[in-house]
Amino acid sequence: MNVEASRAVRQAEVGAARTMLERTEERFGFKPKRLAADSAYGSAAMLNWLVEDKRITPHIPVIDKSKREDGTFSREAFRYDAGPDTYVCPTGKTLTTSGTVVNDGITLLYRGSTRDCAPCPFKVRCCPNTPARKIPRSVYECARDVARSLAGTEAFEQSRHERKRIEMRFAHLKRILRLGRLRLRGPRGAQDEFVLAAIAQNLRRLAKLVTEPPPLVAPQAPPA
Numbered sequence: 021m022n023v024e025a026s027r028a029v030r031q032a033e034v035g036a037a038r039t040m041l042e043r044t045e046e047r048f049g050f051k052p053k054r055l056a057a058d059s060a061y062g063s064a065a066m067l068n069w070l071v072e073d074k075r076i077t078p079h080i081p082v083i084d085k086s087k088r089e090d091g092t093f094s095r096e097a098f099r100y101d102a103g104p105d106t107y108v109c110p111t112g113k114t115l116t117t118s119g120t121v122v123n124d125g126i127t128l129l130y131r132g133s134t135r136d137c138a139p140c141p142f143k144v145r146c147c148p149n150t151p152a153r154k155i156p157r158s159v160y161e162c163a164r165d166v167a168r169s170l171a172g173t174e175a176f177e178q179s180r181h182e183r184k185r186i187e188m189r190f191a192h193l194k195r196i197l198r199l200g201r202l203r204l205r206g207p208r209g210a211q212d213e214f215v216l217a218a219i220a221q222n223l224r225r226l227a228k229l230v231t232e233p234p235p236l237v238a239p240q241a242p243p244a
Contacts, residue, residue, distance in 0.1 A: 021048065023218045025210040030060045037061060038069065041076075054079055056179035064126060067167050068160035078167045079179035086156075093146045095155055106130065107155050111140060115155055123156075130155040193217055 022044045026036035037057070045051045054077040055061075055070060062083040070076045086095040098107045098115065107115040107130045115130040122129060137143055137152040147153040158164060170176050193199040199217050202210050 021050065023211075023214045025207065025214045027207075030063075034061055034063065034066050038066075041074065052076060054175070054179060056080070056183045059083055062167065064158040064160035064164055068163040071163040071166050077170065077175075078163075079170060079176045080167055081171060082164050082167045084164075091145065092148065093142070093153075098155055100157070100161075107157075109146070109153065111142060113137075113140070115153065117157075121159065126159055128157050128159060130157060189221065193221065197221065 022040040024036040024040045024043075026032040041051070041055075051074065056079040059081040062078075062080045064083075067078050067080065067082065070078045070080075088094045093110065098109055100107055105117065109115060109132065113132060113136040115132045117128045117130045119128070121127065131154045132147075132152040134151045137147060140146065197217050197220060199213065202213050204210065204213050
């Protein structure tokens with residue numbers, strides 16, 4: 021239903037996906053109920069746009085770099101309490117935030133107090149190199165939690181299976197329509213080539229649908 025060429029960069033591909041979704045809704049009044057994609061589209065901002073702005077269910081793995089590999093506690097060891105907006109550490113101490121947003125305005129930092137962390141028996145496993153522990157939390161974490169809750173569900177797995185059919189379309193474009201290498205230069209040229217290739221692909225599919233014979237209907241017995 022839509023085509024948007026982009027550079028082979030994650031941010032550009034995510035932007036192209038948003039452009040196609042918005043353009044399809046604007047032109048045809050069509051908006052999908054769910055979106056299946058790989059983890060390249062699992063950024064916090066993209067997930068928030070899908071969940072909060074577009075009300076589209078994201079069947080997308082979340083990009084999560086909070087897992088620690090040095091043996092210390094990862095963020096998942098801390099419980100988030102939405103009421104007071106705090107984190108609670110494994111020993112029951114509270115980490116609070118000042119509300120200051122960092123990292124280009126998308127991250128809040130929750131910090132423990134030195135008074136609690138210094139005598140803690142788990143300090144070596146928690147924050148051995150800093151006076152107190154701090155936990156980063158995205159301002160879009162609620163949308164990330166929605167995506168995490170969907171991972172592994174039956175609907176999520178079904179979307180993964182159906183996504184393979186879309187990948188076959190890309191393989192067809194490269195092998196059959198010879199789109200492995202573009203002939204026109206620049207973003208505009210790439211866009212024109214992709215649009216023409218998509219039109220050709222849709223016409224091939226339409227021809228198959230039109231030429232297929234109608235399904236046979238079993239004759240009904242005359243009424244008694």
